[in-house]
Amino acid sequence: MDLTLKIWRQKNREAKGEMKSYPIKGVSPDSSFLEMMDLLNNELIEKGEDPVAFDHDCREGICGSCSMYINGEAHGPDRMVTTCQLHMRKFKDGETIHIEPWRANAFPVEKDLVVDRSSFDRIMNAGGFVSVNTSGNTQDANATPIPKEDADNAFDAATCIGCGACVATCKNASAMLFVSAKVSQLALLPQGRPEAKRRATHMVEQMDHEGFGNCTNTGACEVECPKGISLENIARMNREYLSASMSSDS
Amino acid sequence: MSTTNGMTSITRKFFMALSGFFLLVFLLQHCVINMLSVISPEMFNTVSHFMGTNPMVQFALQPVLAFGVVFHLGMGIMLELQNNNARSVKYAMNKPGENATWMSRNMIITGIMIMLFLGLHFYDFWLPELNVKFIQGDMSGLNAAGEFRYFEELQHKFHDPIRTGLYVVSFLFLALHLLHGFQSAFQSVGFRHNKYTPMIKKLGDIYAIMVPLGFVTIAVFHFLNA
């Protein structure tokens, strides 16, 4: 396949960036999108140009590193995949492909397609955990049965990979899907219940503090999420948060 | 943006939804009362007089309504500004239509169109009403001939094809606003359920089409009969 790539190039956080055009030839339709980027970078290096920086690591859709806005969609046109799992057979020979970094003020661009997502970490630090210390004496794992439905729903929420596609996609750059996935997972499990209110309050406050936009329920995040995290989680977080802010003790 | 006015993003959304719910109820009763004008001018006149002169309605419900409208509008604009600020560099290439409906993405546009319409609507009905009742002090609701003036005034307004056209277009925007707003309000207050949410979405679609259609019918009916 022969393609034209239009890629966002930006030297560092302070620099002004621009879209640049790169022709690329002989791409295998069986290669992944990132392997296509490898090919481009190899050509750029051998030509003495600066290769395109992009985040990637596991290349099997689970680490959440890769983060490209491809042809106007987070992780490209395919559904339920990350960029690393997107294959070139989804594109047509001769096509022009636009590649941009995630855009959100809470995700500043570090270089080219690499953004800083530490705002997600800070939201987690604010309350995305169960306060239990390591000890060989926690109660037996089977001491508290958990209804299968709750365990399964908690698991579904917990599969979030923290890639940030929800923020990138949302017209408001809202992080509600990400935050709600963690709030939901822990709110659904008996182990997470004791501090559910505190967790919801703290995580939401941190989320706002980071400069993400407000959720307007467009549902775009759910569609673009490579793990299919449901909007149901946002509703649950709204409930958790509202009930927390209405109770007097929080 | 953090906790502007001591509110977090979820609280703001919650109040946005609450005011939305209130306006949904208001719209429904407004539509039903106006529909009377199509069925029976007398009945319409009686109810209009009641609504226009009852102190409960005038001094309790009306201010609440005004506050609800202003709040919904103000909050909507503030949210939109904040949301816009959350992404200062826009995408060179974006396909928002691939993952969300036009209605959900353009509440601010449909909202502002409705706001503009409200300006016209107030100029047409509310301001004259305030003038007659509170400045001239005529609480009788009667015209020079000693009959209720409400139906006559209503029909008079729809003489004008341009005005009627503007009303119809505005109701179209209202429908678009409601198509997203109705179910979105439920999501914002955290109501979501595997069984009931699909029903709410259906109900929302029905409401969003039937209520504006009702208003359109009324406007067109009076235009044709004027």
Add this chain to the structure above:
Amino acid sequence: MTKLDAKIPEGPIAEKWTKHKNEINVVNPANKRLIDIIVVGTGLAGGSAAASLAEMGYNVKAFCFQDSPRRAHSIAAQGGINAAKNYQNDGDSTYRLFYDTVKGGDYRSREANVYRLAEVSANIIDQCVAQGVPFARDYGGLLDNRSFGGVLVSRTFYAKGQTGQQLLLGAYSAMSRQIGKGKIKMYNRHEMLDVVKVDGKARGIIARDLVSGKIERHSAHAVVICSGGYGNVFFLSTNAMGSNVTAAWKIHKKGAYFANPCYTQIHPTCIPRSGDHQSKLTLMSESLRNDGRIWVPKKKEDVDAIRAGKLKPTQLKEDERDYYLERRYPAFGNLVPRDVASRAAKERCDAGFGVNKTGEAVYLDFSSAIMRYGKEKATVDGIENASDKEIRELGEGVVEAKYGNLFQMYEKIVDENPYKTPMMIYPAVHYTMGGIWVDYNLMTSIEGCYALGEANFSDHGANRLGASALMQGLADGYFVLPYTIGDYLANDIRTGPISIDSPEFVEAEKVVKDDLNKLINNKGTHSVDYFHKRLGKVMWDKVGMARNEKGLKEAIAEIQQIRKEFWEDVRVPGSVDGLNPELEKAGRVADFLELGELFAKDALERNESCGGHFREESQTEEGEALRHDDQYAYVAAWEYTGEPKDAVLHKEELEFKDIELKQRSYK
């Protein structure tokens, strides 16, 4: 040759750990606040260690090269985690887990460490459930288990095909809690480039801020290396692109012995290679072998027809298929350990029965399982006289519930529907059992420097059983190091903060800077990947699934040559300042080029077959791995003396008091 002291406690094996914990020194809570610990890597071992140490009161500085600690490659582990809970009442016990692990490791692991691992395994499950890890449960609300290769009980806990992710996010959340409290200072996008020794003790590291390019000095009273394995020395592996040996290799060069580098696990169920563009290989969980049957056609002409696209695998009748694992190993069948399954696949493909264009693929077929589950489901649902089509649909539903995400992943990559046609799989490099030598306390041969998880060597011997890596990483981090490190740090309570201005720090920083400048200023003609691919090819062809003396000697010479060319001709674009992924890669590949040679040297030295290490010179008449316990029942710990070829071998003799050494048989 010096004798290595593994510091294994005296006494019966079942009491060693308890006794040891009772006897070692402890640092009192007030003094823990005065002590800093550096943890490099935030996977299961690093994440759990950092969180636990911080909870105990130590000041932890944690480093990861990824943009968030949540992205370490432990996240990609699919299948599950073992624990001797015996919830299934199938006779599991600490001893049985211990026995299976030692046997699975082909009797090349340290008994005392493995027993401790089995002992704390149950605690891990309790701890993770308390943290909110959503393990799979049955309808009664209790935890579910599945079986894995090489064992006869069902002891693997899982969360669909994302167990590693769930466990890592558990450890990450525990870390997050401590980061929020300020007890862990987290350094994202930082790469450790050297360890700093002061008076013979590890007292800090030199790290590069990968965003600004700044070289930083960080001091601490102890350094804990949890940087994972070195499978990427093969270029193509199931490891993440960034997985590297650098941290481990740097401490090796400063005095930590590197043990058994040749023990590599080649995982049998990976998606086959599709072409030269390939950047990495994707694993399909071993759990698939619970329900999938592995086969190739019996007849060569069927193979040719399939490769030519004239015949579909589904058209072959049962008696035209060779279920070679079931044929060769009737007792364990498709659930033989990984090394055995991989070699059997290679044997069939080498004999010309590979089913894809490259000739390197075998089938993993779910049709029997789909029909079996379909029938069960039909019975449960009370459907009488269900047609084959209905049964198949019901069965596909059951299989989807179990492995849905894996099947989806396969379909995205290969573009074939694995519910309708058998999957194609082939072995790929997956895990390295070898690693930094550690004693019973997990301390390396550098005082105050520890190695945990895949980065160390101790628990899996020559072959790791499925679902044991997660167990070991978390055992080391949650339940072993937090105790054993106190024994060392108890002597450091009066040391006070370590200065970063000492000559040792200055010198280490200078060396690091010089190396980076050398790479940038080289201005050669080929990219880093060019050399990495060449190294990988040598490793795979000559130090891969089957090794022999001639090949290994050639490999050593070739790796030396590639290394020489690398330093003369590599081209690293950009500068040392700022984000430069090529520079990061160059440094890592430079270390792989040294490790690769030691790896081959170790494989050459070990003239026996054991676990993942298969020497063609040492096999039974049936082609199974043949150990030589009289000569090789030791850990090969290599000391760095300047060049990999000059590395000095130290032997830690392995004693088996509680398990009788036997030729492994899964027949």
